[in-house]
Amino acid sequence: MPATIIGVDPHKRSHTAVVLDEGERIASQLRVNAGPEQVDELLGWAPGGERVWAIENANGLGRLLAQQLLSRVEVVTDVPATLSCRARKLSGHSGRKTDDYDARSVVIAAARNNRLRRVSMDNNTVVLGLLLDRRWHLVSQRQRAACQLHALLAELVPAGAATHLTSKKATRCRAASPLAMSWNSNASSSPASCSTTCAGLTGASPAPSSDCPRPSRPMARR
Structure with a gap:
């Protein structure tokens, strides 16, 4: 008796068999x-006897x-998505792309192709490869920052910062920039000059203070 082929269409949040x-x-x-509990549910539902799990994109x-x-x-075999x-297209259900019909296409593809790759357990080399990929992503993110x-x-410091930049070096370099020193020197001045400095940095109009004369309102026409 041939083995029962169970087709699985995997997704991120659910699997259809x-x-x-x-x-x-x-x-x-x-x-x-x-x-x-996804494996326990699948094994409890699957028919008994000899069976093969055909998983799309294993x-x-x-x-x-x-x-x-x-x-x-x-026993698990890998069915390419192509x-x-x-x-699915040759079966006449190409217009109904649903999870159950996708899993049905996986079963048909596995039943008519005896040269599919048999999936094997990942060894320590594969696990180390995953860790190296994670490290490469972290290094790339740090380099981009x-x-x-x-x-x-x-744009703040002449000649920029030195190599081997860290967060502490960047903070000290920013504090020593002429723009930051100008801001610190004007922070203790009058509110009018302080608001003018804020306007120069942000590009907004300075907020009126008690030391600044308020603009007179235009007289309403009678």
Whole structure:
């Protein structure tokens, strides 16, 4: 008796699994929410006997689900998204792109192709690769922020900031800039000059103070 193929259409928040009958019609289907109990729900619903889980894009959105099924000693195959899309178009249901029909296309593609890749458990090399990717993203984010700081300080300080910029160095460099020193020297002056300095920095009109004469109102015409 051939193994039962269970097609899974994985998504970020939910997964849809279907089983087809002999006429390639959906005999049973289940939609589970992505969470800690997703594997238990799928295994409790899946038919008994020999079975194969055909997961679309098992290296993408379905990677975690595939690894969890492998930890339960299940057989998992990877169905490329291009192959399942072709099966959906040839089946005559290309206009109805729903999760259950996508999972049905995954089953059809897996049943008619015996050269699909068998998914295996990730080893320590794959885990280290994930950690290296995370480190690369953090380094890139830090480098991007440093470049933005260099561009900003180049407009405040002559010749900009030195290399190996940190947050403390950027704070000291900004405090020593002529613009910041001018602001500190004018902060203790009269409110009129202080408001004028604010207007020069922000581009807004200075707020009137008690030392500044208020503009006279125009007389209403009679």
